[in-house]
Amino acid sequence: MKKALRALLLLCLTTHAFADDTPIGFQLSTLPDTDNIRPLEMVVWYPSRATTSAPKLIADNPAFVGVLSVENAAPAEGEHPLVVLSHGYRGNWTNQAWLASALAHQGYIVAAVNHPGSTTHDRSPQAAAQLWQRPADIGRAIDAVTAQPAKFGAVATRRIAVIGHSLGGWTAMEIAGARFDTDLFARDCSVHLKLASCGVYQTMNPASNPVSKARLAADLRDKRVTAVVALDLGLSRGFTDASLAALPVPVLLIAAGVPSEDLPAELESADLAKRLPKTSSQYVEIGDASHFSFLSQCKPGAIAMLEEDVPGDGIICTDGQGGRPREVIQQQAISQISEFLDHAAGH
Numbered sequence: 105m106k107k108a109l110r111a112l113l114l115l116c117l118t119t120h121a122f123a124d125d126t127p128i129g130f131q132l133s134t135l136p137d138t139d140n141i142r143p144l145e146m147v148v149w150y151p152s153r154a155t156t157s158a159p160k161l162i163a164d165n166p167a168f169v170g171v172l173s174v175e176n177a178a179p180a181e182g183e184h185p186l187v188v189l190s191h192g193y194r195g196n197w198t199n200q201a202w203l204a205s206a207l208a209h210q211g212y213i214v215a216a217v218n219h220p221g222s223t224t225h226d227r228s229p230q231a232a233a234q235l236w237q238r239p240a241d242i243g244r245a246i247d248a249v250t251a252q253p254a255k256f257g258a259v260a261t262r263r264i265a266v267i268g269h270s271l272g273g274w275t276a277m278e279i280a281g282a283r284f285d286t287d288l289f290a291r292d293c294s295v296h297l298k299l300a301s302c303g304v305y306q307t308m309n310p311a312s313n314p315v316s317k318a319r320l321a322a323d324l325r326d327k328r329v330t331a332v333v334a335l336d337l338g339l340s341r342g343f344t345d346a347s348l349a350a351l352p353v354p355v356l357l358i359a360a361g362v363p364s365e366d367l368p369a370e371l372e373s374a375d376l377a378k379r380l381p382k383t384s385s386q387y388v389e390i391g392d393a394s395h396f397s398f399l400s401q402c403k404p405g406a407i408a409m410l411e412e413d414v415p416g417d418g419i420i421c422t423d424g425q426g427g428r429p430r431e432v433i434q435q436q437a438i439s440q441i442s443e444f445l446d447h448a449a450g451h
Contacts, residue, residue, distance in 0.1 A: 126209065127159050129149065130150075132147045133146055146218075147217075148154065149213070150179050151208060151257060163197075167409050174399065182279075187213070191223070192270030197216035197218050207266075215245045238272075239309075240324075242279055265445055266443065268332075269337075276333065281351050286311040293301075299341075299366065336358065337373060341372070353384065392428055
């Protein structure tokens with residue numbers, strides 16, 4: 105279980121105006137390597153105009169369920185709020201396609217990126233160690249989408265949110281203004297030895313020298329971001345109390361309630377919630393959700409397939425024993441995220 109957790113740790117607007125059967129657009133592109141900035145794979149789902157093109161399954165494979173979208177469809181008219189998704193450690197942009205599709209059907213433009221070095225198919229230790237680049241990746245996605253309204257639709261610049269799972273949740277908090285103290289986190293890991301966050305952090309070793317340590321501790325906030333959501337995040341115990349108390353944007357924390365030694369809610373999401381401003385933050389714990397309930401739904405036979413590939417990884421397809429199906433858990437998360445983003449827009 106620990107091996108699997110560490111492998112995936114760290115994945116007046118038109119909202120609600122689109123029917124679930126209205127096709128949504130999808131485009132994949134690569135943001136180029138310019139000015140010595142690493143190239144970045146980005147995908148975007150967006151509300152589209154009526155089209156005769158047939159939707160295709162995106163992010164579908166033998167193990168995981170995909171979502172229907174129309175590739176390269178023309179975007180719908182009007183302004184739309186923007187959400188950018190950040191995946192977890194060794195995850196990828198497909199992990200939260202279920203959420204991206206749901207939000208796009210509600211009128212959001214939704215972008216997602218593959219963070220170099222910490223994705224399923226790109227495990228460069230050097231790139232993964234540059235944790236401070238993760239918020240910058242999100243900023244580049246915001247730049248790219250807002251600069252191309254003819255391609256993705258016009259962005260309502262006062263409604264830009266970031267949603268992250270696991271290490272992606274840490275990324276969302278950083279871009280909202282949380283500050284990370286490497287010494288604080290190292291001391292905490294000497295006490296909480298079983299936390300998957302500590303194992304992942306030690307594997308990446310992002311504070312291996314004074315320059316890297318300073319970059320990781322810097323203010324990585326993007327002032328364009330107006331709200332953030334963290335799905336069962338990790339590394340939260342390294343955030344400073346002062347930065348959390350002064351966080352300037354609304355935060356929704358959704359935690360997995362299934363007991364876990366690797367990523368217990370009481371030491372991560374719930375602990376973080378206690379340190380955030382009460383008036384602008386919300387904490388929700390889904391009792392029958394596991395850390396992996398926020399990944400794509402699994403197809404029949406997926407557990408055996410994953411176990412054959414990497415023994416122990418079948419847990420990726422498990423939720424709380426005797427609980428609801430993953431699809432139902434995700435519908436709850438979608439409803440809570442939608443309500444939170446609507447409420448945040450009124451502030």
